[in-house]
Each structure stands twice: as structure tokens, then as C-alpha cells.
Amino acid sequence: MAKQFRIAPSILSANFAKLGQEITDVITSGADIVHFDVMDNHYVPNLTIGPLVCEAIRPVTDAIIDVHLMVKPVDRIIPDFAKAGANIITFHPEASDHIDRTLSLVRDQGCKSGLVFNPGTSLSYLDYVMDKVDMILLMSVNPGFGGQKFIPGTLDKLREARKRIDAYTEKTGREIWLEIDGGVNVANIAAIAEAGADTFVAGSAVFGAAKDTDPNRYNTIIASLREQLATVGK
Numbered sequence: 001m002a003k004q005f006r007i008a009p010s011i012l013s014a015n016f017a018k019l020g021q022e023i024t025d026v027i028t029s030g031a032d033i034v035h036f037d038v039m040d041n042h043y044v045p046n047l048t049i050g051p052l053v054c055e056a057i058r059p060v061t062d063a064i065i066d067v068h069l070m071v072k073p074v075d076r077i078i079p080d081f082a083k084a085g086a087n088i089i090t091f092h093p094e095a096s097d098h099i100d101r102t103l104s105l106v107r108d109q110g111c112k113s114g115l116v117f118n119p120g121t122s123l124s125y126l127d128y129v130m131d132k133v134d135m136i137l138l139m140s141v142n143p144g145f146g147g148q149k150f151i152p153g154t155l156d157k158l159r160e161a162r163k164r165i166d167a168y169t170e171k172t173g174r175e176i177w178l179e180i181d182g183g184v185n186v187a188n189i190a191a192i193a194e195a196g197a198d199t200f201v202a203g204s205a206v207f208g209a210a211k212d213t214d215p216n217r218y219n220t221i222i223a224s225l226r227e228q229l230a231t232v233g234k
């Protein structure tokens, strides 16, 4: 069976003056997931959007809203995002004092839970918590800003994460998604998928690709990403 790949445009690069329309347009153009980047000007040097915006976009789409919390401390804000309609909530292990507890907190709120790894963060944080992880998100840039260049060393880390996931799935039968975030584009997405990713965040590559008001303006870029993914394993 062909591997299932998911495309998750990061709304960090969308036009915030018409965010609802931007989300409708990327999803109707073939994207699977809305990637929602939350930055707090403390854990990362940038400030973006919070639960109010998540709540505002929830009625706009049935697509999965994947909230990436670049926030420290992290626990207090998790219930707010769950109430606002998030489906997946991921956080950075360094931003939690008690990783196991924070993963449980996310699940107790009815969301899928995940850990995010910066380029310099070890995957060993996964060692004793795999049972509570639904998604592993590898950052292929240092977090804080869209439009950065993919760090090539992430490919080896993806292969290592894929090995861990496959061993775990073989043992338990439970699937864990492997998401990549930062500098993903048409030129590198196939190599990233070959290394093991199944879910692809793309911000500037998608939202920067078209500037006009045609509701289908994102079709071409999303189709090109999928065309590249179709070559994987061939």
C-alpha cells in the first residue's frame, strides 16, 4: 500500500488580514492539516497567535488543527488550546518541567499529543514516553521564524526517528506520525520523505507561492509537492 503523506501549511506565512479565507483556500486546494505556530517571545524570539485565533478559525474548517507550542512554561496554555478546537498539540521537551505529565495533560484534554525536537535537541527525550506520543515533530530550522533554510543534518535525525517509530509500531501496532517543519519545499520534499517523514509543514513554500485572489491559487504548489511525494520509494 502506498504510504500516506500529509501536507500541513503553516499559517505563519498566510495573510493574517484574511486568515479564514487563506485556510479555506489551502484546504480546498488539497492540503490536509492546518499547522498553527504559537510563539511567545520568551521560548523563541517572536510573538504570534494564541487560543483566540484558534477558536476563530475552528468553524472555518473541518481539517485537523495541529498546534505547535513554542511556549515556556507550556502546561497552563494547553487546556485553552484544547477548548479552542485544537486536534493535535505538540510542545518542546525543554519547555516542560515534567514531560510525561504534559503529554498526559494534552491527551486528557482530548487532543493528540506530540514532542518537538529542535535541531540540537536529542531524540533521547522519547526514551520513556513513547506510549504517550502520537506525533514526533522534527524542526529542520531553529524555531522562531518562517522562511529559513532546511538544515541538511535533519535527514539523519529523521532516519533515526523513523527507526524508533517503526520499532515501536511493530511492537505495539500503534502508529506515530513523523512531522518535519522548516524550509520544506518542492526541491527537497522527496528526500525528506525518503528519510522517513510522513507529515510536511510548509509555510513560505505554500503561502509565498501565489499572490493573487484566485481561490485555487494554491492548487499548483500543493500538486507539485504531491507530485514529488509520488516519486518516493520508486
Ligand SMILES: O=C(CO)[C@H](O)[C@H](O)COP(=O)(O)O
Pocket: 010, 012, 013, 037, 068, 141, 142, 143, 144, 145, 146, 147, 148, 181, 182, 183, 184, 201, 202, 203, 204, 205
Ligand atoms: O515553526 C516554524 C518556525 O519556528 C514554522 O512552521 C516553519 O519555519 C515553517 O516555515 P517555512 O516553511 O517558511 O520554513
